[in-house]
Amino acid sequence: MAYFLLYVDDIVLNASEDATLCRFITLLSKEFAMLDLRTLHHFLGIQVKHQNGGLFLTQEQYADDILHRANMQQCKPCATPVDTNSKLSTTTGNLIQDTTLYRSLAGALHYLTFTCPDIAYVVQQVCLFMHALRDPHFNFLKLWSCFLPDLTTENHRAGVLTCAKEDRISNLPEHLIDLILERVPLEEAVRTSILSKNWRYRWTKMGALAFDEQFFNKYSKNGAFGRNGFIMIIYKVLILHKGHISKFLLDIPNINMFLDSFEEVDQWMLLLSRNGVKELILTNSSQSYKLPSNVFSCLELRKLELENCFFKPPDEFEGFVNLNDLELCNVDFGANLRGTEINLPQLKELSLFRCTNVYNFNIKATKLKNLIVFESPDSMVLHILHNPCLAKVFMSFLKPIDEFVRDERKTLSIVLSNLPKIESLYLDGLFFKVSYDLTFTSQVLIAEKLPKLLPCAISSLKHLCLLYYELSDLDQLHGALCLLRNSPNLESLSVRFLEMEPQAIRYDVGPASDHLEAANCLDCTLEQLQTVEITYLEGSKPELLFIKLLLAHSPSLQKFTITTSGDLDAKKILDISKDVMRFPRASPKAEVVYLNSET
Incomplete structure (x- = not known):
């Protein structure tokens, strides 16, 4: 077998046997004028x-x-080629008039x-800006060229010569190896055992296990048991x-296809x-899973995510003292937790999605910063x-809440005024509604008459979002x-109007329209409001009057975006835009942008 590599008039030739090599050279010499340079020592710039x-x-x-081409042969060598966090710009600096040298060096x-x-990586950064080369790009190229002398030293050469004998990956710090293993599927992490003896069973020390x-x-x-x-x-x-x-991380499939109970899952939780687990993520696509009591003994937990579970801690359970992040989805708290306070002193993130009996989930979380409550209307709001x-x-409930009836010690106005650090608030329209009929079929009533001005x-x-408003x-x-009246520093407002179903009860627009047209409807100026976004606009009179009110009371407004309903x-839509154009604007810089529902 012979190997023949040809580039223009340079040839590299090798064969499995010397006789084959000589015969091949003889045949080529009869057809072409050739010079045999014997042992290979240099080819296409490669020694x-x-x-x-x-x-x-x-x-x-x-x-x-x-x-030599860059006139930098006297530069001092540098061991590190580039800062990976450094970012070059396409607009900073003067354009290079003659780009020939830069392109040649690149x-x-x-x-x-x-x-x-x-x-x-460095070469990729150098070549990113070929279309518009500027002075900082050339300076970056010259700065990085200081690394090239190190490529010509004996130390670098010795390092390259020995790289084949070294297992560089095995010599990485322990935490880096753990990060590598955590970012590959568990099956691939197990297969790293064949890399070398140093990697054999290295995966058994992984800090993170994901059965997703x-x-x-x-x-x-x-x-299951094969x-x-x-x-x-x-x-x-x-x-x-x-x-x-x-x-x-454990993702439980439809376990009824394989098992009659969660006995095995209970053993894993034990x-x-x-x-000392610190992060537990349990998603469940099967029947509701009752958490075993040993889960509540994981006091080192920092993050806990549960889906489709039954949450009933033992009587002696006082709380997770180290928990920072708690996310619960389709979790049932049962009826036996009433009055039992769960202490979560380090909790900063709490998310409740479609949970039931949440009024029994009585927690004490004095450091809570972010709260999400979605379709959990019986929560302790x-x-x-x-x-x-x-x-x-x-907070989005999608149906009236009845908690205000139960809680007689606090009022909504006092609670809203006792949020000294609140920056972003997302509420749906039913937050201000209460139903006295738990079937939610009766006429809804307001929980309390909100005053014009809150106590504080x-x-x-800074950011207010009103969801599904009528x-x-x-x-x-x-x-x-x-x-709006009690948020003097509000900068952005987003309102999504309620998509009315054909069978939905329609309110009389007269009282709301009269109130919006009253002289003292919004007896304040929204000095800091800069952006407003209205979505699912149907063009009713109260909606248009609300837009008129915002335009007239926002002297700093810059952009007002309106997205109409897809049914219009x-x-x-043209009639709506004409009406809005006639509305007076307190801000001369206010730009009104119209979008359709498909944008």
């Missing part, structure tokens, strides 16, 4: 050095030529990556694992409770909101105006 057991390729001379550096792949949806989709076809069944695989991993498990550290609140203004509020409903209108025809 070839013969070592025991192979060839060493280097571009040492080629790197020197680049330095192309030469690109070829240098053949034997120096560790400079590939991808894992179950791959192994559930093997059943040789490669997903239950047996999880057991093997946990048995072989050594040390603490800081993070554990093991975790003895391993007033109790949770009574927190001085809250900075971001999102919400001075820290301005024809006086209760929701009064709530929106109260928030072109004529209706």
Whole structure:
């Protein structure tokens, strides 16, 4: 077998046997004028050095030529090529008039990556701005060229010569190896055992184990308890694992297809409770899973995410003292927690999605900063909101709430005025509604008459988002105006009007329209309001009067975006735009932008 490499008039020729090589050279010499340079030592700018057991390729001379071309052969060598956080701009600095030298050097550096792949990132940065080269780009190129002398030193050469004998990955710091293993699927992490003896069973010390949806989709076809069944695989991993498990992610599939109970999951939770787990993520696509009591003994937890579970802590449970982030989805708190206070002194993030019996979830979280409550209308809203550290609140119930009837100690106006650090507030229209019929079929009533001015203004509020609002409903209108009137530093406002179903009850627009047309409807100026976004506008009279009110009371307004309902025809949209154009504007810089629902 012979190997033949040809570039223009340069040929590299090798063969498995000397006789074959000589015969091949003789045949070529009869057809072409050739000069045999014997042993290969230089080819296309690459030097070839013969070592025991192979060839060493280097571009040492080629790197020197680049330095001479850039007139930087006397520069001091630098060990690190570039700061990976440094960012070059396409607009900063003067344009380079003659780009010939820069392009030549960049192309030469690109070829240098053949034997120096560790400079590939730098070369990529150098070549990013070929279309508009500026002085900072050339300075960056020259600065980085200081690294080239190090490529020609004996130390660099010795390092390259020994790289084949070294296991560089195994010599990485322990925390970097852990980060590498955590970012690959568990199956691939196990396979790292074949890299070298240093990596054998290295995965058994991983701090994070993830049995996610991808894992179950791959192994559930093997059943649960077969040789490669997903239950047996999880057991093997946990048995072989050594040390603490800081993070554990478990996605439970439709377990009824394989098991009659959650007995195996309970055993895994028991093991975790003895391993100092700090982050537990449990998603469940099966029937509701009742958390075993040992989960509540994981006092080192920093993050807890639960889905489709039954939450009933033991009587002696006082709380998770180290928990920072709690996310609960489709969690049922039962009826036996009433009065039991759960202490979460370090909690900063709390999210409740479609949870039930949440009024029994009585928590004490004095450091809570971000709160999300979605479709959990029976939550302890007033109790949770009574927190001085809250900075971001999102509440969407999608049906009236009845908690204000139960809680007689606090009022909504007092709670809203006791949020000294609130910056972002997201509320749906039903936040200001209350139903006395738990079937939510009766006429809804307002919980309390909100005053025009709260006991204390919400001075820290910067961003307000009103979701699913029906301005024809006086209760929701009064709530929106109260928030605007008591937010002197509000900068952005977003309102999404309620999409009315054909069978929905329609409110009489007369009372709301009369209130919006009253002279003292909004007896204040929104001095700091800069952006307003209205979505799902249907063009009702209260909606248009509300827009008119905002335009007339916002002297700093810069942009007002209106997105109409997808059910409106072109004529209706045109009529709306004509009406809005006639409205007076307090800000001469206010720009009104119209978007359709498909944008």
